[in-house]
Amino acid sequence: MPETTHLHPGALDIAPPHRELLAQVLDRWSLQVLEELCERPSRFSELRRAIPAVTGKSLTATLRRLERNGVVERTVVSSRPVAVEYRITALGKTLREPVDALLRWTTEHLPEVEAARARFEE
Amino acid sequence: MPETTHLHPGALDIAPPHRELLAQVLDRWSLQVLEELCERPSRFSELRRAIPAVTGKSLTATLRRLERNGVVERTVVSSRPVAVEYRITALGKTLREPVDALLRWTTEHLPEVEAARARFEE
DNA sequence: CGGCATCCTCTTTGATACTG
DNA sequence: CAGTATCAAAGAGGATGCCG
Numbered sequence: 001m002p003e004t005t006h007l008h009p010g011a012l013d014i015a016p017p018h019r020e021l022l023a024q025v026l027d028r029w030s031l032q033v034l035e036e037l038c039e040r041p042s043r044f045s046e047l048r049r050a051i052p053a054v055t056g057k058s059l060t061a062t063l064r065r066l067e068r069n070g071v072v073e074r075t076v077v078s079s080r081p082v083a084v085e086y087r088i089t090a091l092g093k094t095l096r097e098p099v100d101a102l103l104r105w106t107t108e109h110l111p112e113v114e115a116a117r118a119r120f121e122e
Numbered sequence: 123m124p125e126t127t128h129l130h131p132g133a134l135d136i137a138p139p140h141r142e143l144l145a146q147v148l149d150r151w152s153l154q155v156l157e158e159l160c161e162r163p164s165r166f167s168e169l170r171r172a173i174p175a176v177t178g179k180s181l182t183a184t185l186r187r188l189e190r191n192g193v194v195e196r197t198v199v200s201s202r203p204v205a206v207e208y209r210i211t212a213l214g215k216t217l218r219e220p221v222d223a224l225l226r227w228t229t230e231h232l233p234e235v236e237a238a239r240a241r242f243e244e
Numbered sequence: 245c246g247g248c249a250t251c252c253t254c255t256t257t258g259a260t261a262c263t264g
Numbered sequence: 265c266a267g268t269a270t271c272a273a274a275g276a277g278g279a280t281g282c283c284g
């Protein structure tokens with residue numbers, strides 16, 4: 001049974017499926033992958049080069065997850081040698097606005113956050 | 123030195139400190155804690171009751187992280203028995219808008235995502 | 245080239261017990 | 265009541281090697 005969500009007026013409604021979705025879309029590598037694919041379709045190896053810190057395994061996992069959620073699209077371009085292209089979908093593009101809003105928040109408030117951190121380490 | 127961020131026009135800029143900040147603010151329990159504290163100041167045990175799935179340890183960790191980043195404030199109200207109150211800060215309130223935007227996205231697009239998932243499981 | 249399988253490590257989390 | 269300490273369990277993530 002899903003946990004009851006006892007909502008008062010104005011509360012943030014964060015039902016489990018929403019949270020799960022956010023977790024899948026905002027995980028460790030997703031944002032960077034999305035960043036790349038928003039600019040241009042890319043091949044697997046191009047993504048690896050663009051995001052040097054990611055391993056093949058994690059990149060595969062990230063791309064699969066994004067593909068499963070309809071945010072990116074995977075196309076086999078040729079075989080021998082295999083070439084695969086990833087591109088962002090229409091749905092994926094709609095994700096960009098809210099993500100940008102969040103990134104703007106970090107940009108605008110990072111100084112305040114850092115001040116708070118300095119205060120905290122006393 | 124922070125890793126170079128190779129930016130093309132229109133790319134999402136997600137520098138490491140921003141990502142780190144997002145991770146701290148959007149982690150597993152933060153949203154629910156923020157949800158509660160946006161409504162009203164709460165004591166530790168009230169938060170536990172409001173979020174039954176969180177353990178004391180994790181709640182403490184979450185609150186400390188949010189406090190460190192200036193998003194919530196911790197006040198010792200009384201001793202014997204100890205009473206501690208947590209409340210959202212002005213900075214914390216500014217976080218709500220962009221988070222809401224993201225939650226709206228999940229609400230609006232969850233059907234599309236679920237359709238994509240159904241397509242994917244074939 | 246893209247990516248799966250295996251192994252292995254490191255971090256995260258939970259359960260439980262204890263304290264000011 | 266609001267934590268901390270400790271230990272055990274689980275999971276994410278990396279390294280490597282193989283295959284179509």
